[in-house]
Amino acid sequence: MDLVMVTSSPRRLCRVSPFLVFALFLGCGDDPDPAPAPSPPAISWEECGGGFECATFSVPVNHDAPDGRTFSIPLVRRPAAVPSARIGSLLVNPGGPGGSGVGWARGLQIFLPQPLKDRFDLVGFDPRGQAGSTPRIDCVDDLGPLIGLDPTPDDAAEQQALVAGADAFAAACEARSGELLPFVGTNHIVRDMDLLREALGDEKLTFLGFSYGTFVGAMYAETYPERVRALVLDAAIDPTVPGDRYIEGQAVAFEAELEKFLADCAADAKCAFHSGGDPQSAYDAVKAAIEASPLPAPPGGERALGPGEFVYGVARPLYDESQWKGLAEALALAAAGDGSGLLAYADDYVARSEDGSYDDSFEVYYGVISVDLPFPADPAVYQALTGELQSKAPRFGASLPATALPSARWPVPPWRSNTPVSAAGAPPILVVGGTGDPATPYAWSVSLAEQLSSGVLLTREGPGHISFLRDHTCIDQAVTDYLVDRKVPAKGTTCK
Incomplete structure (x- = not known):
């Protein structure tokens, strides 16, 4: 379930x-x-x-x-x-x-x-x-x-x-x-x-x-x-x-869906996470960076994207192919040093409100x-x-x-x-x-x-x-x- x-x-x-x-x-x-x-x-x-x-x-x-x-x-x-x-x-x-x-x-x-x-x-x-x-x-x-x-x-x-x-x-x-x-x-x-x-x-x-x-x-x-x-x-x-x-x-099953997403992004030059045709390596680099140190997640700077939040943040849009575009944008933002897009997906997944509840x-x-x-x-x-x-x-x-x-x-x-x-x-x-x-x-x-x-x-x-x-x-x-x-x-x- x-x-x-x-x-x-x-x-x-x-x-x-x-x-x-x-x-x-x-x-x-x-x-x-x-x-x-x-x-x-x-x-x-x-x-x-x-x-x-x-x-x-x-x-x-x-x-x-x-x-x-x-x-x-x-x-x-x-x-x-x-x-x-x-x-x-x-x-x-x-x-x-x-x-x-x-x-x-x-x-x-x-x-x-x-x-x-x-x-x-x-x-x-x-x-x-x-x-x-x-x-x-x-x-x-x-x-x-x-x-x-x-x-x-x-x-x-x-x-x-x-x-x-x-x-x-x-x-x-x-x-x-x-x-x-x-x-x-x-x-x-x-x-x-x-x-x-x-x-x-x-x-x-x-x-x-x-x-x-x-x-x-x-x-x-x-x-x-x-x-x-x-x-x-x-x-x-x-x-x-x-x-x-x-x-x-x-x-x-989630791994297979992620691979489909990455392959789809690699074949589309307009994908926000296209990464020169190799989003697979770009994804691995983002994941490794977050494993090494949590990623700042502006605005405000009071929160960060760690390995746990990263998992929930990637999982949420993998449920629905219509959200792949948003996932690509969130990963591109993370590659640039901003974890806020993936953190927003993670918050949605675990039902966290803006007030922290x-x-x-x-x-x-x-x-x-x-x-x-x-x-x-x-x-x-x-x-x-x-x-x-x-x-x-x-x-x-x-x-x-x-x-x-x-x-x-x-x-x-x-x-x-x-x-x-x-x-x-x-x-x-x-x-x-x-x-x-x-x-x-x-x-x-x-x-x-x-x-x-x-x-x-x-x-x-x-x-x-x-x-x-x-x-x-x-x-x-x-x-x-x-x-x-x-x-x-x-x-x-x-x-x-």
């Missing part, structure tokens, strides 16, 4: 953490079938502008003790434009984890194909512990010390600093949000979704999930296969991949992914993986294993092992994958479609994260036909 960066507009990429994209704690095995859920509370909708209605939805912190503490979940709904042709609700999840489904739904409705707007109530929700839900995960006020750590340590002292930083962050999360951490995994979110489905009056679920949202959809289908109407899982996560191999997959999305990301995926606890695993990637993904990928250390040191064990999902008995489920996706590699979509007993793979050839609503008519039409009529593409369908 990405640290997926979610914004309110689907034309900007959600925040799938490029690196890392992920209960009543029930032990380290997979969750057994959940106990029957109580009847959901009624939803009281109120108009809230732009044709939307808003509400809050209460769910138990512990579904197995429903009379205890609750989460308040924000909801937003835009009713179907043609009530007489209404099919039901279309629930959406933008990814993350940490993104606001409420904000995403408001942006999504602008670009959604008209047949979907006509025939579905568009419904967004902020999952438990995330975004506008209350209570929510909160760990630290200043992420700077964690973000600023050198992800490719040159000596034992730097390696120890990485581990100490991860331990300090995990301990801070336990201190501030320890009571919530066992209850924010996707196993609990899908139970919330099923209560919401019932409260909305839908016999079965229609769902559109992006990036981490594909994991939510897959886990819902695995838990409630008989309650699925139609699921679109766009930019899929492979549930069989453990945390360290999750990071390795992203490392190789951060929202909680980065903490939420770790809170959820660290219990959704099994991460080896030994820091030596990630140190060894960094060494492996120095040879096969040296420009960028070797920096990513360090980002998994907070998950490796997390105070709450995972609720599941990396077992396949099948959702036996579910109707056809549409999995959409892009061949050049850096955050959720295409192989993961292929794997998920094969695991699901009714999985159908739709392929998009090309770079970038997420395929639906990205100006690909072939993809948009296929997804629309599936959601409305449950018509699946022919086996092997590829959109170019």
Whole structure:
């Protein structure tokens, strides 16, 4: 999953953490079938502008003790434009984890194909512990010390600093949000979704999930296969991949995307980072300079771009080919001694505001992914993986294993092992994958479609994260036909 960066507009990429994209704690095995859920509370909708209605939805912190503490979940709904042709609700999840489904739904409705707007109530929700839900995960006020750590340590002292930083962050999360951490995994979110489905009056679920949202959809289908109407899982996560191999997959995929960017820039004399036709060497020189000494980042001069910020700053625009021009300009600025362009991208990635404050999305990301995926606890695993990637993904990928250390040191064990999902008995489920996706590699979509007993793979050839609503008519039409009529593409369908 990405640290997926979610914004309110689907034309900007959600925040799938490029690196890392992920209960009543029930032990380290997979969750057994959940106990029957109580009847959901009624939803009281109120108009809230732009044709939307808003509400809050209460769910138990512990579904197995429903009379205890609750989460308040924000909801937003835009009713179907043609009530007489209404099919039901279309629930959406933008990814993350940490993104606001409420904000995403408001942006999504602008670009959604008209047949979907006509025939579905568009419904967004902020999952438990995330975004506008209350209570929510909160760990630290200043992420700077964690973000600023050198992800490719040159000596034992730097390696120890990485581990100490991860331990300090995990301990801070336990201190501030320890009571919530066992209850924010996707196993609990899908139970919330099923209560919401019932409260909305839908016999079965229609769902559109992006990036981490594909994991939510897959886990819902695995838990409630008989309650699925139609699921679109766009930019899929492979549930069989453990945390360290999750990071390795992203490392190789991001490296490949960076190489495509550099090759594209080398072939275009107008590219701001053309560097006489050799942007590869220019990139290596910028990276080495920042490793040696942080780069000043005017205006003001109070901040600098170090190795940690450099990784996030390069990652952010690699999600979307339309941002390559901006990446070239930021790298050219860095080559001239000014790190402000890349630092701005890094700030956007980790949700740092101009006043120096951060929202909680980065903490939420770790809170959820660290219990959704099994991460080896030994820091030596990630140190060894960094060494492996120095040879096969040296420009960028070797920096990513360090980002998994907070998950490796997390105070709450995972609720599941990396077992396949099948959702036996579910109707056809549409999995959409892009061949050049850096955050959720295409192989993961292929794997998920094969695991699901009714999985159908739709392929998009090309770079970038997420395929639906990205100006690909072939993809948009296929997804629309599936959601409305449950018509699946022919086996092997590829959109170019």
